[in-house]
Amino acid sequence: MVPDLRIAVTCFAPDITAHLSGYASIISSQPDGAEKEWCTKLLEMVKFFQLTPKSDLAPVSTFRSISPQGKSSAADIIPLKKEEIDRIFEQVPWQEEIDMLKVMFEKIPSGAFRELAHHLLWYAQELCGDREPMTKESLRIL
Amino acid sequence: MAYRLANAIRQITCDALVDAIDTGGAGTIQIRTGSQPTNVDDAPYPTLLGTLTFNATAFGAASGTGVATAASITPDADADAGGTAAHARILRGNGNIHSDCTCGQGSGDINFNNNVIVINGTISITAMTITVPMV
Numbered sequence: 001m002v003p004d005l006r007i008a009v010t011c012f013a014p015d016i017t018a019h020l021s022g023y024a025s026i027i028s029s030q031p032d033g034a035e036k037e038w039c040t041k042l043l044e045m046v047k048f049f050q051l052t053p054k055s056d057l058a059p060v061s062t063f064r065s066i067s068p069q070g071k072s073s074a075a076d077i078i079p080l081k082k083e084e085i086d087r088i089f090e091q092v093p094w095q096e097e098i099d100m101l102k103v104m105f106e107k108i109p110s111g112a113f114r115e116l117a118h119h120l121l122w123y124a125q126e127l128c129g130d131r132e133p134m135t136k137e138s139l140r141i142l
Numbered sequence: 143m144a145y146r147l148a149n150a151i152r153q154i155t156c157d158a159l160v161d162a163i164d165t166g167g168a169g170t171i172q173i174r175t176g177s178q179p180t181n182v183d184d185a186p187y188p189t190l191l192g193t194l195t196f197n198a199t200a201f202g203a204a205s206g207t208g209v210a211t212a213a214s215i216t217p218d219a220d221a222d223a224g225g226t227a228a229h230a231r232i233l234r235g236n237g238n239i240h241s242d243c244t245c246g247q248g249s250g251d252i253n254f255n256n257n258v259i260v261i262n263g264t265i266s267i268t269a270m271t272i273t274v275p276m277v
Contacts (some may be wrong), residue, residue, distance in 0.1 A: 003273060003274050004275060005251040005272050006272075008268040011227075011256055011260065012264040065267060066213075067216055068214040122263075
C-alpha cells in the first residue's frame with residue numbers, strides 16, 4: 001500500500017527578449033559540438049517566433065496557483081493560431097528531440113551556457129505545445 | 143483477497159502522513175534534477191532547481207476516503223538554477239526528509255506542464271492531493 005501523490009506544477013520562465021544578443025555571444029564562444037549546434041538552432045527558433053505579433057485567440061484555460069493570499073497568481077493558456085503553428089513548424093523541434101535535449105543539456109556544466117540552454121529549451125517546449133510561451137511576465141497577481 | 147484498509151483507517155493514516163510535514167514549522171518541496179536517490183533517506187542527488195513552501199498547516203483534514211488536499215503553497219518566484227525537473231523531496235518543517243517522488247511532464251507524481259526549469263523563473267503549484275488507498 002503506497003500513498004498516491006498528485007501535484008500539478010507550472011514553471012514560468014522570464015521573458016527571453018532582453019537576453020537574446022547576450023545569448024548569441026555566449027553560444028558563439030562555445031567549442032563546436034552538439035550542444036552549441038542545438039542552442040544556435042533554438043536561438044534562431046525564438047527569433048523567428050518573435051517576428052510575428054502574439055496570438056489574439058481566446059485562452060483555452062487559465063492556470064491558477066494555490067498560493068497564499070497576496071501571492072496567488074493566474075496566467076491564461078493562449079493557443080497559437082494555425083497560421084503561426086504552420087509558420088514556425090520547421091523551426092520547432094519534435095517532442096522526441098526536446099526529450100533528447102533535456103538529457104543532453106543536463107550534462108552541460110554549471111554556468112551561463114547551461115542556464116541559457118535551459119531558457120531556450122523552455123521556449124521550445126512551450127512552442128511544441130502550440131501555445132504562447134507562459135512567461136513570468138504573463139502572471140497576474142490575484 | 144488482498145490486505146485492505148477501512149475508510150476510517152485510511153483517513154487516520156492520511157492525516158498522520160500529512161501532519162508530519164508540519165513538524166517544526168512549514169514544510170517545503172524541493173524540485174531537483176536527476177532520478178530519485180536509491181533510498182529516500184540518502185543524500186540528495188545533484189542540482190536543486192527550486193523550493194516551494196507549504197502553509198504552516200500543510201493539509202486540511204483528510205476526507206472519509208483518505209484524501210488530503212494541500213492548503214496554499216508559496217511558489218518559488220526565483221528559481222535557483224536551470225535544469226529538467228526529475229524528482230522532488232518533501233521536507234518536514236524541521237528539515238528532515240518526509241518523502242520523495244518523481245517529476246514528469248504528463249506523467250510522474252508531480253506533473254509539470256513544462257518540466258524545464260529556468261533560473262529566476264517562477265515555479266508554482268496548481269493542485270496537490272495525497273491519497274491513502276484501500277489496498
